Amino acid sequence: MSPPPLHRLRKALITLVTTAVIALVPFAALPAQAAPAKAAAAPAAGAGYWHTSGRQILDAQNQPVRMAGVNWFGFETANYVPHGLWSRDYKSMMDQMKSLGYNTIRMPYSDDIFKNTVPNGITYSNGLNTDLKDLTSLQVMDKIVDYAGSIGLKIVLDRHRPDSSSQSALWYTASVPETTWITNLKALAARYLGNTAVVGIDLHNEPHDPACWGCGDASVDWRLAAERAGNAVLSVNPQLLILVEGVQTVDGQSNWWGGNLSGVAKAPVRLSVANRLVYSAHDYATSVAQQPWFSDPSFPANMPAIWDKNWGYIFKQNIAPVWLGEFGTTLQSTVDQKWLAALVDYVRPTRTYGADGFQWTFWSWNPDSGDTGGILKDDWQTVDTVKDGYLASIKAPAFGGGGGGGGDTTAPSTPGGLKVTGTTSSSVSLSWTESTDNTAVAGYDVYRGTGKVGSVSGTSFTDTGLTAGTRYDYTVRARDAAGNTSPASASVAATTPGSGGGSSGCTASYKVSSDWGSGFNADVTVTNTGTTAATSWEVTWSWPGNQTISGMWNASFTQVGKAVTARNADHNGSLAAGASTSFGFGAAPGGAGTPALVCRTS
Numbered sequence: 001m002s003p004p005p006l007h008r009l010r011k012a013l014i015t016l017v018t019t020a021v022i023a024l025v026p027f028a029a030l031p032a033q034a035a036p037a038k039a040a041a042a043p044a045a046g047a048g049y050w051h052t053s054g055r056q057i058l059d060a061q062n063q064p065v066r067m068a069g070v071n072w073f074g075f076e077t078a079n080y081v082p083h084g085l086w087s088r089d090y091k092s093m094m095d096q097m098k099s100l101g102y103n104t105i106r107m108p109y110s111d112d113i114f115k116n117t118v119p120n121g122i123t124y125s126n127g128l129n130t131d132l133k134d135l136t137s138l139q140v141m142d143k144i145v146d147y148a149g150s151i152g153l154k155i156v157l158d159r160h161r162p163d164s165s166s167q168s169a170l171w172y173t174a175s176v177p178e179t180t181w182i183t184n185l186k187a188l189a190a191r192y193l194g195n196t197a198v199v200g201i202d203l204h205n206e207p208h209d210p211a212c213w214g215c216g217d218a219s220v221d222w223r224l225a226a227e228r229a230g231n232a233v234l235s236v237n238p239q240l241l242i243l244v245e246g247v248q249t250v251d252g253q254s255n256w257w258g259g260n261l262s263g264v265a266k267a268p269v270r271l272s273v274a275n276r277l278v279y280s281a282h283d284y285a286t287s288v289a290q291q292p293w294f295s296d297p298s299f300p301a302n303m304p305a306i307w308d309k310n311w312g313y314i315f316k317q318n319i320a321p322v323w324l325g326e327f328g329t330t331l332q333s334t335v336d337q338k339w340l341a342a343l344v345d346y347v348r349p350t351r352t353y354g355a356d357g358f359q360w361t362f363w364s365w366n367p368d369s370g371d372t373g374g375i376l377k378d379d380w381q382t383v384d385t386v387k388d389g390y391l392a393s394i395k396a397p398a399f400g401g402g403g404g405g406g407g408d409t410t411a412p413s414t415p416g417g418l419k420v421t422g423t424t425s426s427s428v429s430l431s432w433t434e435s436t437d438n439t440a441v442a443g444y445d446v447y448r449g450t451g452k453v454g455s456v457s458g459t460s461f462t463d464t465g466l467t468a469g470t471r472y473d474y475t476v477r478a479r480d481a482a483g484n485t486s487p488a489s490a491s492v493a494a495t496t497p498g499s500g501g502g503s504s505g506c507t508a509s510y511k512v513s514s515d516w517g518s519g520f521n522a523d524v525t526v527t528n529t530g531t532t533a534a535t536s537w538e539v540t541w542s543w544p545g546n547q548t549i550s551g552m553w554n555a556s557f558t559q560v561g562k563a564v565t566a567r568n569a570d571h572n573g574s575l576a577a578g579a580s581t582s583f584g585f586g587a588a589p590g591g592a593g594t595p596a597l598v599c600r601t602s
Contacts, residue, residue, distance in 0.1 A: 045059060045061075045063045045065060045397070045399065045400065046059050046063075046065050046103075046152070046154065046399030046400055047059055047060055047061060047196070047399075047400055048060025048061070048196050049196050049199065049239035049240070050065065050199050050200070050241055051239075051241075051275040051276060052241070052275045052276065052277065052278060052320060052321050053275060054318040054319075054320075055314075055315045055316075055318045055319070055320065055321050055322070055356075056321060056355060056356060057241070057278065057321050057355075057359065060196075064354065064355035064356065065355055065399070066350065066354075066355040066357060066359060066396040067103065067104040067154065067156070067323065067359040067360065067361065068101070068102060068103055068104065068350070068359075068360060068391075068394060068395045068396040069097075069102045069103055069104030069105055069106065069153075069154075069360070069361040069362070070097060070102050070104075070105060070106070070361055070362050070363075070364065070365040070375060071105075071106045071107075071108065071158075071325075071326060071361050071362065071363045071364040071365060071366075072093075072097075072105050072106075072107060072364070072365045072366065073107075073108045073160070073364055073366055073369075074108075074121075074366070075107060075108060075109035075110070075113055075137060075141065075160075076108040076109050076110040076160040076161045076164060076167075077110075077164055078120075078164045078165075079119060079120055079121040080112065080113055080117040080118070080119045080120065080137040080164070081119035081120075081121060081122060081137060081140050082107070082144070083121070083366050083368060084366065084376070084380045085121060085122045085123065085128075085129055085132070086121045086122065086123050087123065087379075087380045087381075088128065088380055088381070089127075089128040089129050090129055090132065090143070090144060090147070091147055093365075094144070094147060094148060094151065094153060095151065096383075096553070097153065097365065098151055098152065098153060098398060099551050099553075100375070100383065100388060100551060100553075100586075101392070101395040101396075101398075101550075101551070102153075102395065103152070103153060103154060103395075103396065103397070103398045103399055104153065104154045104155070104156065104361055105148060105153055105154070105155050105156070105361070105365075106156045106158050106202065106325060106326075106361040107141075107144070107155055107156070107157055107158060108158045108160030108161075108205065109141070109157065109158065109159065109160060110159075110160060110161040110162065110163050110164045111159070111161075111162050111163060111176050111180060111181065111184050112163050112164045113136075113137040113138055113141070114138070114184050114187065116136055117136060117137045118136060118137070119132075119135070119136075119137050119140055122140075131143060138191070142191075145192060145195060145197050145198055146195075146197070148197045149195065149196070149197030150411070150485065151485070152398045152399040152400055153197070153398075153399070154197060154198075154199050154399060155197050155198045155199070156198075156199060156200045156201070156202055156241075156243060156325075156361070157188055157198060157200075157201045157202065158201075158202040158205055158325070159181070159184075159185065159201070159202065159203060159204050159205065160205040161205070162175070162176035162181070163175065163176060167205055167206060169207065169208045169209060169210065169211055170207065170210070170211055170220065170222075171203070171204040171207065171222070171225050171229070178225070178228075181204070181229065182228065182229050182232045185201060185203065185229055185232060185233050186232055186233060186235070186236050188201060189201065189233045189236040189237040189240060190236050190237070192237075193236065193237045198240070199240070199241055200240050200241030200242065200243050200278065201233055201240060201241075201242065201243065202243040202245065202280060202325060203226055203229045203230060203233075203242065203243065203244060203245075204222075204225075204226075204229075204245065205245065205258065206245060206257035206258035206282060207222040207245060207246075207247045207248070207257070207258060208247060208248035208249075208257040208258065209247075209248045209249055209254075211247045211248065212247065212249075212250075213246070213247050213250050213260070213261075213262075213263030213264075213267060214263045214266060214267030222247050223263065223267050223269055226242075226244045226269050227269055227270055227271065230242040230244065230269065230271050230276075230277070231271060231272045234271060234272055234273045234276060235272075238273045238276070239276075240276065241276055241277075241278050242269075242271060242276050242277055242278070243278045243279075243280045243323060243325070244269050244277065244278070244279055244280060245258040245259075245261075245279075245280045245281070245282065245325065246258055246259055246260040246261035246262075246263075246264075246279070246280070246281055246282075246310070246311060247260050247263070248260055250262045250263040251263075255306075255310045256281075256282050256283055256284055256291075257282065258280070258281065258282040258325075258326075259281045259282045259283055259310055259311065260310050260311075261279050261281055261310060261311040261314060261322075262309060262310055262311075264279060264314055264319065265313070268319070268320075277320055278320060278321045278322070278323050278359070279311065279314050279320055279321070279322050279323070280322070280323045280324075280325040281310065281311035281322060281323075281324055281325070282324070282325060282326040282327065283307070283324065283326075283327045283343065284326075284327060284328060284329065284372075285328075285329035285333075285335070285336040285339045285340065286329075286333055286335050286336055286339075287329045287330040287331075287332060287333070287336055287371050287372060288328075288329070288371050288372065293306050294335055294339070299335070299338070300338045300339060300341075300342040303339065303342045303343070303346070304342070304346055307343075307346055312346070312358075315358060321359060322358050322359065323358070323359035323360065323361070324343075324347060324358055324359065324360040324361070325360075325361055326361070326362075326363040327340075327343060327360070327362060327363060328362060328363035328364060328369070328372035328373075329372055330371065330372055330373050331373075331386060331387055331390075340390050341390065344390055344391065344393060344394055346358075347360055347394050348394070349393040349394055350393065350394055350395065350396045351393065351518070355396065357394070360394065362375065362391060367380065373387075375387060375388055381553070381554060381571065382553065382554060382582070382584070383553045383584060385513045385514065385521035385522075385523060385584045385586075386513050386514050386521070388521065388586075389513065389514030389516065389520075389521045389586075390514070392516060392519055392521075392586070393516065393518075410437070410438045410439075411437075411478075411485060411486050411487075412435040412436065412437040412441050412478035412479065412485075412486045413435045413436045413437070413478070413486060414435065414478070414486050414487045414488070414489055415432045415433065415434075415435050415444060415459075415476045415477070415478050415486065415489040416432065416433045416489065416490075417431075417432050417433040418430060418431075418432040418474065418475070418476055418489045418490060418491075418492045419431060419432070419492060420492055420493075420494040421460070422462075423494055423495070423496055423497060424496065424497070425466075425468040425469075425496055425497055426464060426465060426466050426467070426468065426496065426602075427462055427463060427464045427465075427466055427496070428462070428463045428466060428472055428474070428494040428496065429460070429461070429462040429463075430446065430460065430461050430462070430463070430474055430476070430492070430494075431459055431460040431461075432444070432459050432460075432476050432489060433459065434459055435478035435486055437478070441478050441479070442457075442479055443455055443456060443457045443478075443479055444456055444457075444458075444459065444461075444476050444477065444478050444479070445476070445477045445479060445485070446461045446463070446474060446475075446476050447474065447475045447476070447477070447488070447556075448463060448472055448473070448474055448556055448558070448567070449472075449473055449556045449557045449558035449559075449565075449567075452556075453556070461476075465535065465536050465602060466496050467496065467538055467600055467602065468496050468497065469495070469496060469497070470495065470496050470538075470540075470565065471493055471494070471495045471558070471560060471565070472493070472494050472495070472496070472558065472565075473491050473492070473493050473558045473560070474491065474492050474493075474494070475488040475489050475490070475491050475492075476488070476489045477489070504599075504600045504601065505528065505529060505530040505534060505537075505599075505600060505601035505602075506526055506527060506528050506529055506530070506534065506537055506575070506599040506600065506601045507526075507527050507529055507599055508524055508525065508526050508527075508539045508597040508598075508599040509524065509525045509527075509597075510522060510523075510524050510541075510594050510595065510597055511523050511524075511525075512592075512594075513584070515590040515591065516590060517589070517590045517591070518588060518589055518590060519550070519586060519587065519588035519589060519590055520586070520587060520588070520589075520590040520591075520592065521584060521585070521586050521587075522584060522585060522587070522592075523582055523583070523584045524539060524555075524566070524582060524583055524584070524585075524597070525580055525581070525582045526539060526568075526575070526580060526581050526582065526583070526599060527575075527578070527579070527580040528575040528576065528577055528578060528579050528580070528601060529578075530577055530601060531577050532577055533574065533575065533576050533577060534573075534574065534575045534601035534602065535573060535574055535601075535602060536567070536568050536573040536574075536601065536602050537567070537568050537573065537575065537599065537600065537601045537602075538565060538566065538567045538568070538599070538600055539555075539565075539566045539597050539598065539599050539600075540563070540564065540565045540566070540597070540598045540600075541563075541564055541595040541596060541597045541598065542562045542563050542564070542595060542596075543562040543564070543592060543595055544562075544592065544593050544595060545589075545591075545592055545593070546562075546589070547562075547587045547588065547589065547592045548587060548588060549564060549585050549586070549587045550585075550586045550587060550588060551585060551586050552566065552583060552584070552585040552586075553583060553584050553585070554569050554571075554572055554581070554582065554583035554584065555567060555568060555569055555572075555583035555585075556569065557585070566583060566585075568581075568583075569583070575601070
């Protein structure tokens with residue numbers, strides 16, 4: 001077949017957008033055996049460096065893990081930093097990834113970041129990203145890696161392009177020779193040596209024609225090049241996973257760029273360190289490019305055989321783990337919806353198979369991917385709950401935090417003695433005892449439900465703007481200057497005096513966006529029906545069944561039994577008369593029906 005146009009549109013639009021802007025889950029496949037009575041507690045699943053065994057990835061304690069994450073791009077563009085930091089703090093972005101159930105970030109970069117590049121497209125206003133100011137791109141990468149380790153996210157670094165202008169068919173270009181490529185890969189391996197938040201390096205993104213697999217010509221044979229680069233990385237850090245993508249064409253048969261690993265059957269990659277190799281494939285839908293298999297009369301039933309042929313057989317024959325490093329779609333067409341549903345099923349739902357499935361990172365977290373869009377919508381805050389919902393069955397448990405190495409990685413102790421010291425009809429006052437730290441406690445973050453409502457340097461806080469006659473639940477976390485955060489304190493409840501009344505000043509409408517039986521996502525739209533602007537709002541309801549909310553975006557929440565209270569986030573509490581805003585959440589089980597919502601403003 002003729003070379004597919006693939007997703008060059010996606011890459012081209014990303015470049016245009018970025019220029020315009022200044023752009024593993026540890027999950028035991030089988031139940032763990034009981035430890036001997038005197039055995040010490042085992043480290044959290046996902047701890048340490050990882051290695052492979054057959055088709056599985058195992059952590060340092062030989063527990064199976066499953067990467068289930070997202071691509072967060074930008075280092076490879078002319079912004080030289082992950083996108084979205086022009087509107088959000090990087091920690092907030094990563095906290096949201098984790099809250100949605102993603103545990104791994106594939107982080108594309110170009111070799112330009114080794115030229116002492118200074119990022120552009122970062123905002124420092126309103127206290128955002130203050131610790132990134134005046135840093136180089138690599139220093140920003142350090143910050144992201146360290147924070148990922150502190151909250152239990154893993155990082156796979158992806159050499160996406162030789163430079164920020166465009167990606168390349170081969171791993172080298174006239175201006176970026178193979179020697180530079182390997183030197184920079186080794187530099188990253190050395191930079192993060194001992195930092196187990198970085199578990200692997202994807203050697204080069206989407207090799208394609210004229211790249212070959214196993215043809216023996218060193219100038220175009222990607223399999224040989226991957227061996228040279230992989231062994232160079234392992235000479236610096238023999239603990240890293242080496243992730244090797246496919247090519248486009250093997251024996252005259254073409255697939256997506258980077259998505260053809262059929263050559264592995266005859267010519268596997270040979271590395272100097274055993275149990276470090278992971279093969280990686282990419283797969284896309286019609287929003288990226290039309291392919292013959294999408295118009296096959298048997299579609300989507302024909303897709304598993306295509307995936308088997310190109311990369312699935314490696315997993316099914318227990319040759320090595322397979323990581324679906326990129327897959328994505330706008331989900332606008334029915335074909336694309338059927339494709340994603342079939343692919344998710346093929347990748348193997350976690351509930352059924354645990355960690356014994358394909359590894360994956362969805363393309364992309366960013367909304368500014370031209371032909372796929374992202375998990376986030378264009379405001380860089382709101383979650384595309386339909387797209388996220390398709391992935392729910394293949395998400396997996398998070399990894400234990402504290403994975404970073406180098407620098408301070410010790411979290412403060414848990415704050416104790418949290419108590420309510422006073423209430424009014426619109427406020428709750430709290431206090432707690434000091435935490436300790438190996439360096440110093442920098443401050444405390446106060447949470448109402450799951451939403452952070454304030455940060456203080458002392459051990460007391462008053463939460464204001466509350467509703468009379470309403471119960472609120474609070475916890476506190478301590479943090480140090482390195483960004484390490486303590487576990488949450490014990491929860492304390494407070495009820496504001498007075499009567500809350502019924503709906504006042506606003507209405508709330510409820511819509512289920514996706515329901516897959518074991519869980520569902522829903523969106524709520526809040527409209528100010530008053531004649532004056534509102535400064536805050538809350539929506540309350542009681543579930544008709546035994547539903548439990550697992551996460552909420554664009555609002556904070558508390559749930560006590562069947563009763564739920566959702567309150568505005570910092571950015572969407574102000575509503576002009578007649579204006580609307582929305583929030584969403586994930587909950588389980590599905591089939592909840594529509595609860596009766598009560599909305600209030602203040």
